[in-house]
Amino acid sequence: MRKNVLITGASSGLGEGMARILAAKGHNLALTARRVDRLEALKAELLEANPSIEVVVHELDVNDHDQVFAVFKKAIVDLGGLDRVIVNAGLGKGGRVGTGKFYANKQTAETNFIAALAQCEAAMEHFYERKAGHLVVISSMSAMRGMPSALTTYAATKAAVAMLAEGIRSDLIGRKGHDIKVTTLYPGYIASEMNEAVQKEARMMVDTETGCKALVKKIEAEVVDAAVPAWPWAPIGKVMKHAPLGVVRKMV
Template sequence: MRKNVLITGASSGLGAGMARIFAAKGHHLALTARRVDRLEALRDELLAANPGIEVVVHALDVNDHDQVFEVFKKAAADLGGLDRVIVNAGLGKGGRIGTGKFYANKQTAETNFIAALAQCEAAMEHFYERKSGHLVMVSSMSAMRGMPSSMTTYAATKAAVAHLAEGIRSDLITRKGHDIKVTTVFPGYIASEMNEGVQQEAKMMVDTETGCKALVKVIEREVVDAAVPTWPWAPLGQVMKHAPLAIVRRMV
């Protein structure tokens, strides 16, 4: 059992939802985010509901790359090592390319990819030392193809982190005598603070708890990759990969 779990971006949305489920399963947690007040409230909630676990919280802006390494080391020391790291922190800002939204797109690119790279570096250093661990990358179904308008940069970053995870997985093939796994999850429409304004796809959106249960189930199986929830996103993912771009535009 991967007992000690670190989750970035854990103050709300999918990060907080997964934390609640892992806590109920008896995992010890290291939760990080910028909003420490929310983390502390979540920690208190989890400890009250699950008195047998340990929960530590750390303020972390993932764009402060030195801080990423420092916080991961502190969390590992707090819990006696990390067994699983979930790279979840992300941003959904952006605009159509060429419409003056460069700085919003740049912020999303830096948060979703460069900061994810820092998190992977910190996590894998720890796992290589221990010869054990589970790296989980939270991508998105939007990574299947180039997306239009405000989703263009976001989708590109999520495709990038999926390839980053695959490259790390490839390196592990050549290493012997370890128990290190890498999983990439591709969430579909799961209700969260990031997408609370999305209405047009409500028919395919599941609530946060349902979505997070599906995510945790896949993560604990330590699969290579998975669309979450499986229905309808696994078959839709295949359509998105191969359909004409004009059709893909109408699916988002």
């Protein structure tokens, strides 16, 4: 069992949902986010429901890269090592490229990719040192193809983090004497604070708890990659990869 788990972006949405499920399964948790008041409230809730576990919280803006490394090191000390890191923090801002939304697109690119790179670096340094660990990167079904309009930059960043995880996984091939795994997850439409504005319109949306249970199931299986929930997103992903772009536009 990968006992000690760090989750970034844990103050809401998928991060918060996964924290609840992992706590109920007996995992010790290091929870990070910018909104430390929400983390403290979540910590109190988790400890009341699961008094046998440890929960630590740290304020973290993942775009402060020095802070990423510092907070990971604090969490390592707090829990006596990390067995799994879930790179979950992300941003969904954006606009159609060429419409004056560069600043929003830039924020999304920096948060979803550059900051994710910092998290992966910090996690893998620790895992290489221990010769054990599980890196989990949360991508998106939008990473399957180039997406239109406000999704363009977001989808590009999610494709980038998926390739980042695959490159890290490639480095582990042939390396002996370790127990390090890398998982890439591609969530479909799962209700969260990030997408609450479009939840009523989104097709095939599942509630947060259902989606997070599916995510945790794949995480604990330590799969290489997976669309989540598998139905209908695994077959939809195959269609998205090969369908004409005009068809893909109508699917989102």
